Amino acid sequence: MGVPIELSLIIVIAAVVLIGAGIGVAFLLRGRKTKPGTYTSPRDENDPAPTGGATATDAAESDVVAPPVPVAEAEAPEAAAEPATRIEVPEPALGRLARLRARLVKSNNALGKGLLVLLSQDKIDDDVWDDIEETLLLADLGTDATTELVDSLRERVKIEGHRDAEGVRSMLREELTKLIDPSMDRSVASDRRGDRPAVVMVVGVNGVGKTTTIGKMARVLVAEDKDVLLGAADTFRAAAAEQLQTWGARVGVPTVRSDVDGADPASVAYEAVKAGIDQEVDVVMVDTAGRLQNKVGLMDELGKIKRVIEKQAEVDEVLLVLDATTGQNGLNQAKVFSEVVNVTGIVLTKLDGTAKGGIVVAIQRRLGVPVKLVGLGEGADDLAPFVVEDFVDALLEN
Structure with missing residues (x-):
């Protein structure tokens, strides 16, 4: 007894639908690959972690650490960002240093400028040296560093007798540079x-x-x-x-x-x-x-x-x-x-607009570690490596 034509058509159509669905599922599964370097979806509490891999809890040993939390890496920026967002090209270090130095020069810098005025006087008596000491202390240089710098300046003024503006500036540049210590390693790992x-x-x-x-x-x-x-x-x-x-x-x-x-x-x-x-x-x-x-x-x-x-x-x-x-x-x-x-290092922010430039010396003296980066503004590229000579020159710039 043959199969009715209507039933045959139904069977054929059903077979085509099932085959098409299978192909579609296979296509979707093939496309669901985890992106290299990213984490899969967080497991729930009933889905155990795979064996053989170290976790933060395993690694902590004697340290009490909470159970591993679901952690996910951000998608690659081009995928996660809005379509209109583009990857920015940061400003190179040289451009930053020049701009930050210019900004520091324009700031209310009482440390360098105050010392230049005091040391350029025709007569430097004990009252002037007291003013110099007060200027350094107000700039947060610290007691020990202030005493050391004043003693060095006294000795040089007595021996060299500098009075012209350029001579005073050169002397101050040398002594301040020595105090901040350019020999310290200021590179960031x-x-x-x-x-x-x-x-x-x-x-x-x-x-x-x-x-x-x-x-x-x-x-x-x-x-x-x-x-x-x-x-x-x-x-x-x-x-x-x-x-x-x-x-x-x-x-x-x-x-x-x-x-x-x-x-x-x-x-x-x-x-x-x-x-x-x-x-x-x-x-x-x-x-x-x-x-x-x-x-x-x-x-x-x-x-x-x-x-x-x-x-x-x-x-x-x-x-x-x-x-x-x-x-x-x-x-x-x-x-x-x-x-x-x-x-191992200090990042000093908000250095612009303040007379507290001496904090650089004080921190280094207290910790024995260098200032490595400085920030002088709110802009995205207003952070730069700290270069001793540039900092001192900016302090003494007119």
Whole structure:
């Protein structure tokens, strides 16, 4: 008995539909590849982590770390950014230095200009030397450095007898340069260490602009043709991760961040460094939450972040961001942070518009570490490497 023609047609149509659906599913599955260097969707609590791989909790050993949080790397900036957004080309270091020097010259610089006026007088008696000492102390140079500089100037004036403007300027340039110490290594770790990236932690108190500073540092490094990755380990401040990711996306730098508000910062930092190792970048910069130096629990947490990172890679650089306008209070902050995480360099922001240029000397004397970067404005490229000779020349410029 033959199959009715109507039933045959139905069977044929159904077969065609099923074959077409199968091809469509295969096409969709083939297109769902995880992008190299990015994390897959976060697992839920019933989906165990694969065995054999180290986690932040495993790495911490004696450190108490919260269970690994879902961490995802930002999509490549060109994919994550709005269609109209384009990757910016940061200004090179030479252009920054020239512009920042010009801005410092225009600032209210009482240190250099005040000393030039005092030392150019026809008669330099004890009253003038007292004024010179007061000028240095008001500029936050610090007692020891002030005494050393005044003694050196007294001796040179007595022997050389400089009185003309150019002679005084030359003498001051030499003594101030010597005081700031051009022999200190002011380079920022940004080259790969064998088979791993350089790791930089950025720390500081609340409100000094750490996240913004990291964004500006990323621009400096990109301008030097470095491959950079950012780690958003400030998990407590609302929108900190978004802010950091935005800075990175502007110059094509990816950001590793947590999908969970208030996540354990040590775990995020660990995952960021792990991603940097896997992706073979030049440098990983880890942002941390601001914390007051007198809060013992928060400072202990900062130490834990560093220890957890170092289970897989050494922290090559710890940069402390300081506001130049805080003066001597900045020295107290620096001392405590250095004790907890061994600060290797200072980033000094808001140096323009202040007479406190002496804080550069005071900080270096207190910590024995150099000022490596300075910021003189709010612009995206208003951060530059600190060059002693340029800084001193700007102080003494008319």
